[in-house]
Amino acid sequence: MKPASHHITTCRRCGAPIVWCLTSANGKRQPVNAQPTDEGNLAVTQGADGxxxxxxLTKAHPEPRPSEWRAMPHHATCPSPPPPRRSSDGQRAAAGSVRPGPWQR
Incomplete structure (x- = not known):
């Protein structure tokens, strides 16, 4: 099974065809390669809401259901992945750092 053409868009970095999916675990958006593949570790399905x-796909559920297709996350195959994110001030907070202000009671 393949995604419908109205779901397919292109990656801004490499131009490859992708689809945006919502993760079943937490509802966040994830780019997935539009072309189904037997090597994929994700199962994609279209919900009743479109x-x-x-x-x-896990050891407990290693195969897609009949309504799903196997796909690969686009971040795993993109030749131009985004750079790593940094914190807002450009530095990481040191573990065990001192509180910046006095304690207030």
């Missing part, structure tokens, strides 16, 4: 949903 949106695409994705879940990880």
């Amino acid at each position: 949106l695409l949903y994705v879940r990880s």
Whole structure:
């Protein structure tokens, strides 16, 4: 099974065809390669609301259900992945750092 053409868009970095799915675990958006593949570790399905949903294939559930297709997360295959994110001030907070202000009671 393949995604419907109205779901397919392109990656801004590499131009590859992708689909945006909502994760079943927490509802966050995840880019997934639009082309189904036997090597994929995700199962994608279209919900009754018309949106695409994705879940990880695990040892407990290693195969997609009949209404799902196997896909690969786009971040795993993109030749131009985004740079790593930094904290807002550009530095990481040191573990055990001193509180910046006095304690107030």
